[in-house]
Amino acid sequence: MKRRFSPWPAAVAMMLGAAGTGFAQNNNPTPPAPPANAAPVAPAVNAAPAPAANPAPPAPPATDPGPPPPPPSRPFTPPPPMAPAPKPKPLIGPPGVAATVNGEKITTAQVSALALKVAGPSLVDQFINNMLLDQEAKKKNVTATPADIASRIAEARQQIAQQFPGRSLEDLLAQNHRSLAEFKDNIRYRVLAEKLAGGTVQTIPSLHVRHILILTQNPTGAPDAKPHTEAEAQTIIAKIQDALKAGQKFEDLAKQYSEDPSNKEKGGDLGIINAQTQFDPTFLAAALKLKKGEVTPTPVKSMYGLHLIKADSTSADPTPADKPLYDAAAKQAQQQQLAQQVPAYLQTLRAKAKIVNYLAQ
Structure with a gap:
């Protein structure tokens, strides 16, 4: 990832x-x-x-063309005039x-x-x-x-x-x-x-997800990363799961435990994803199975470590804030x-x- x-x-x-x-x-x-x-x-x-x-995970650059086209049946009008080409710079040398x-x-x-x-x-x-x-x-x-x-x-x-x-x-x-x-x-x-x-x-179904990452690997060689052993990571995940069962909020636990610096302070928020999103395949497959409010019942293993993933909402059942x-x-x-x-x-x-x-x- x-x-x-x-x-x-x-x-x-x-x-x-x-x-x-x-x-x-x-x-x-x-x-x-x-x-x-x-x-x-x-x-x-x-x-x-x-x-x-x-x-x-690393993946080929995605393309992203632009807004969807309106029907091509409108009356023809000439394209808008383009701005004139910039004047060439004067020659510096001979x-x-x-x-x-x-x-x-x-x-x-x-x-x-x-x-x-x-x-x-x-x-x-x-x-x-x-x-x-x-x-x-x-x-x-x-x-x-x-x-x-x-x-x-x-x-x-x-x-x-x-x-x-x-x-x-x-x-x-x-x-x-x-x-x-x-x-x-x-x-x-x-x-x-x-x-x-x-x-x-x-139409591609999508969902808004959060995650909590406990590192077991450091594939990027980040100097501040401190990977745990698999057993240590499992123990931390179990502690987080107990806290969730006790009623603590997922985003609060992400701020406390997650070792993904890109979204830790944002409660593990990963934004909107769908089947075309370039994520670790195992991570993506587990996330796409979730319904609104669900958390993965078991940790999901990636090249970085163990994740708990939560679906805040789905495109079929969006929150008002997520609708846009x-x-x-x-x-x-x-x-x-x-x-x-x-x-x-x-x-x-x-x-x-x-x-x-x-x-x-």
Whole structure:
């Protein structure tokens, strides 16, 4: 259940084309350094914003496209005009010179030729995908509205605020040599692709969980971790179970006993999870069996130690406070399912189109 952070917030990564579907015009982002591995469990990819960090084992980065598409039957209106491209910076060195090494020149022509050879075919592929989407959207009167784009930008800002406090969307875009106009353009193509590709989306049950972790291992090598023997951990778990039977609150016991520093002070709160959440498989399987108010009857063993897990509520029986979180989680799960449909849809468009990519030959 090693803590893992994607170097980009999911919404930003998706809009920059990080999922490999080819919407970005620049295919070489340089992500910022991820936060330190401070907790034994990772944030849930599908969790709605909640007042707690989420657990998970190492796993491939999840994709997180954006809000669900409205029906593609509205009258066609032209896409919103994009902001003009930023003016190029004035040349610092001599014209046509990219660098010098001991007085010997490396020309911009050399750099351009290599860049065209290495990155040219894939960049042209991205432009091809975008043009196909524009053509198909025009045929079917599908648009990415200003509201669609504004919603995705708001989502990206929210994720950045949660994962990189003190940083802004503009900061991360500038770090990767992107403008806000380019980001909006990538959003527009992402929205068009989801609306055009949108198929059946399943509703995924979810629940709001807490846990108490007693360490028996230290796989991350955290200097302040003090693992117990299995027998010691079982004794502590039994003591916690007795306290629960006596009427003590789970969240109070989590604050007292849990050895997960990412959520100990928050009563072990892990937020909203579902079957798509990237948690330790054993932990996730045990959690998903719980009903509202239930605690796992026996401790659940992970690569970190022993857990007691409690379901505060479920999507089928939410508390008033959790209802907005479940709505957000359902929306995010729907977006993820739509994102999985986009690559196949693009392949279908390409198969029907007459395409000649001269750089790929």
